[in-house]
Amino acid sequence: MPSLVSRITVVLLLTVACNRPPAANAPAENPVARGAYLANVGGCNDCHTPKIFSATSMGLDTTRLLAGYPAGSNVPTLPAGLPNAAGWAALSNADGTAWAGPWGTSYAANLTPHESGLAAWTPDVFIQTMRTGKHLGTGRAVLPPMPWQDYGQMTDDDLRAVFAYLKSLKPVANAVPAPLPPKS
Numbered sequence: 001m002p003s004l005v006s007r008i009t010v011v012l013l014l015t016v017a018c019n020r021p022p023a024a025n026a027p028a029e030n031p032v033a034r035g036a037y038l039a040n041v042g043g044c045n046d047c048h049t050p051k052i053f054s055a056t057s058m059g060l061d062t063t064r065l066l067a068g069y070p071a072g073s074n075v076p077t078l079p080a081g082l083p084n085a086a087g088w089a090a091l092s093n094a095d096g097t098a099w100a101g102p103w104g105t106s107y108a109a110n111l112t113p114h115e116s117g118l119a120a121w122t123p124d125v126f127i128q129t130m131r132t133g134k135h136l137g138t139g140r141a142v143l144p145p146m147p148w149q150d151y152g153q154m155t156d157d158d159l160r161a162v163f164a165y166l167k168s169l170k171p172v173a174n175a176v177p178a179p180l181p182p183k184s
Contacts (some may be wrong), residue, residue, distance in 0.1 A: 035165025051095035067172035069097040069107035106143035114171035
């Protein structure tokens with residue numbers, strides 16, 4: 001049977017753990033670490049990091065972390081009639097970096113601080129893009145499946161933290177192709 005000291009220690013540890021502030025309210029002393037956390041829970045790697053496949057698993061290609069759709073890759077040809085409004089609405093390539101739907105074909109952007117990515121972006125341009133759904137805050141529409149409407153609800157401090165994290169990444173040269181319009 002556990003000793004009284006052991007039981008008190010467990011109760012104290014649980015009390016401290018349960019009274020920690022939730023991540024959303026956690027202090028942001030380190031914006032890069034906070035941004036890394038937000039990018040991770042926000043699923044940025046799901047679409048913006050190419051994947052490596054084995055016979056039993058799929059993992060992130062950490063040499064191209066958040067570098068977007070691999071330039072020069074071939075996108076598989078869509079089966080005739082897909083996507084369509086009456087059935088399948090969106091399809092993805094195997095690693096989730098290219099998507100096709102009623103909007104056409106979109107490619108996950110390079111989010112690294114390379115000149116083919118976010119090198120020229122400022123925190124304010126990043127925030128404006130997330131708030132408006134316009135590339136560079138004023139350009140073409142940010143296309144599905146990018147959930148800019150959700151990220152646009154983040155606080156300015158959280159978006160600045162995400163941007164600080166993205167700017168801290170290793171720059172990866174990867175010029176992502178422009179989106180393609182829908183087939184008529």
